Amino acid sequence: MYSFQYRKAKSLAEAGEVLAKDDEAKPLSGGMTLIPTLKQRLAQPTQLVDIAGLPELAGIDNKNGVLTIGAATRHADVAGSKVVQDAIPALACLAAGIGDPQVRNRGTLGGSVANNDPAADYPAAVLALNAKVVTNKREIAAADFFQGMFTTALEPGELIVKIAFPLPKAAAYCKFPHPASGYAMAGVFIAQTGDGVRVAVTGAGASGVFRWTEAEQALARGISAEAIEKLTLAADDINEDIHGTREYRAQLVKVMATRAAAALSGKK
Amino acid sequence: MAKITLTVNGEKRSAEVEDRTLLANFLRDELKLTGTHVGCDTSQCGACTVHVDGRAVKSCTMLAAQAEGCEVVTIEGLAKNGKLHPAQAAFTECHALQCGFCTPGMIMTTAALIKQHPQPTDEQIVHGLEGNLCRCTGYLNIVKAVKHAAELQKAK
Numbered sequence: 420m421y422s423f424q425y426r427k428a429k430s431l432a433e434a435g436e437v438l439a440k441d442d443e444a445k446p447l448s449g450g451m452t453l454i455p456t457l458k459q460r461l462a463q464p465t466q467l468v469d470i471a472g473l474p475e476l477a478g479i480d481n482k483n484g485v486l487t488i489g490a491a492t493r494h495a496d497v498a499g500s501k502v503v504q505d506a507i508p509a510l511a512c513l514a515a516g517i518g519d520p521q522v523r524n525r526g527t528l529g530g531s532v533a534n535n536d537p538a539a540d541y542p543a544a545v546l547a548l549n550a551k552v553v554t555n556k557r558e559i560a561a562a563d564f565f566q567g568m569f570t571t572a573l574e575p576g577e578l579i580v581k582i583a584f585p586l587p588k589a590a591a592y593c594k595f596p597h598p599a600s601g602y603a604m605a606g607v608f609i610a611q612t613g614d615g616v617r618v619a620v621t622g623a624g625a626s627g628v629f630r631w632t633e634a635e636q637a638l639a640r641g642i643s644a645e646a647i648e649k650l651t652l653a654a655d656d657i658n659e660d661i662h663g664t665r666e667y668r669a670q671l672v673k674v675m676a677t678r679a680a681a682a683l684s685g686k687k
Numbered sequence: 688m689a690k691i692t693l694t695v696n697g698e699k700r701s702a703e704v705e706d707r708t709l710l711a712n713f714l715r716d717e718l719k720l721t722g723t724h725v726g727c728d729t730s731q732c733g734a735c736t737v738h739v740d741g742r743a744v745k746s747c748t749m750l751a752a753q754a755e756g757c758e759v760v761t762i763e764g765l766a767k768n769g770k771l772h773p774a775q776a777a778f779t780e781c782h783a784l785q786c787g788f789c790t791p792g793m794i795m796t797t798a799a800l801i802k803q804h805p806q807p808t809d810e811q812i813v814h815g816l817e818g819n820l821c822r823c824t825g826y827l828n829i830v831k832a833v834k835h836a837a838e839l840q841k842a843k
Contacts, residue, residue: 425689425706425752447753454748455730457707467706469753495742519818520796521733524742525749599731601817 420457424466431475431578434468435555439576446470446578448491448530451522475580476529481506484586487553490529490579495520497528507548509590509608513540516594518601529579535627537568537658538602540594542628547608547619548590551583558583567626587612591679594622595671597662604662605671607631609679615639618676623668625658634676644681647673689752695720696764704751711735713751714761722762722791726820733819736792737761743799745818762791765798773839774798774832783832785823793819793829801837 425447428434438444443465447453456462470476476491479502486506488497497503498515517523517531517540531541532552545552545561552559554577564572573579587610594606603622610617616638618631637646652672657665689708692701695718702717714720714737725747726734735747738760765772771779774797784790793816800807800815807815812833821829 420707420709422705422707425750427752427755450748450750450753451730454709454750458709458728458730458747467750471753519733520799520815521736521743521745521748521818524744 421460421463423457423464425469426466427469428473431470431473431555431580434470434473435576435578437466437468438578441465442575444468446533448533449493449526451518451526451530452534452536453530470578471527478581479503481586486510486584486586487581488528488584489581490527490532492528494518494523494526494528494531498523506586507584507590509592509610510544510548510584513544513592513594513608516540516596516601522601528582532564532582533571533573533579535565535569535571536602537624537627538597538604538606538622540592540603540606540621543603543606543608543619543621544584544590544592545582545619546628546630547610547617548584548587549610549612549614549617550585552579553581553583554579565628570627585612589683591682593675593679593682595675605668605675607672607675607679609634609638609642609676609683611642611683616642620672620676623657623672625656625665629656631672631676638680642680642684644677644684647677647680689755691752691755693754693757693759695759696761702751706750706752708751709747710737710739710749710751710754710759711746713754714746714759720761720763724788724791726788726792726822731820732789732792733796734789734792736795736819738795738799741799741802743796743818760795762795765794772798773843774801774836777832777836777839778829781828781832781835783825783828785821785825789819789821789823793821797833797836800833801840805837805841807833807837 445464447467478489494514503511590610592608594603605623606621618634652669654665654669659665724734726732730748737746
């Protein structure tokens, strides 16, 4: 690791100021992506501003039809939260399947969403559930937040404070994890919301998480595995790497969507 | 430099470390607790697993400075009054090791796992060990040992 200055932020305001003033400073939450990146010398920040302990970023709350989760909430705590399990069981289930136990004990919701790894799980939930990303400056709709691989609407000095998930009528998430890393080779989150069915896909898009609109239209006429089985996802905008071709991944998306639809329709 | 104070295996420790010092390096190089192994450079193998505030974490993927004020338990702190922890006893009895390099991490993960799931299913065990690699691929006896550790814990 290159050397850097570690700084434990005393308040959200202080963290925002330090990060806004120094382009080369980075916020540190759980560090489950950042620290491995530093160890490989793939980044050379001047300072790490530790925001994990800030009280402003803590808490889980279900009120007025919206589940709000603080950005510094660890995956294990989302997975184990009775409030989350009751409000959006698919979200608790998603969190329980991230990485491995050690990763879930450190990694945070805000860190994952801010990093926007194209194979991370949370972006699929945020997009499918039409969640709001609340920062220290504004509220950003999920559709505007994710802007391609590892790219988000966050500006310098802007930090995710919490994420507000409107409660869906029902939701399901299915992923095909890479057997070594646990990252999604393809992950599909289906949410039945007041505004219709939303289907978000992670792990497969050449520019990160995306909505599969054909699947949404097909499911709008009734949730069933058969509705997905009739579809073909075009492979043009699908990611290709050593783990799989774009055609393979497109097929995986369809299989995961079929499973999620089956789970939602009550048929396995 | 970062000034840190934390509790390691029940003992309060203070030190001044470089900001970039990983908790694993602090434990091994400063405190000479070399039971915590570093088996990879990529945060994948879990040999460095320790408990921080009761939770299994990879100490190679956490800065020592982040552990400020925390309660850290390493493999050296698991046995109490000369008596092995159920996870340690079970790994010994089930011969759950070949070369033994991954063992400290496996045991720390097991100790956390059986605390969370006092009667773990095979699936919970296999998923619970996803963050720990055994390059000898001695997983069969490791899974047996986790089950046995849960039994020993119950009998205690």
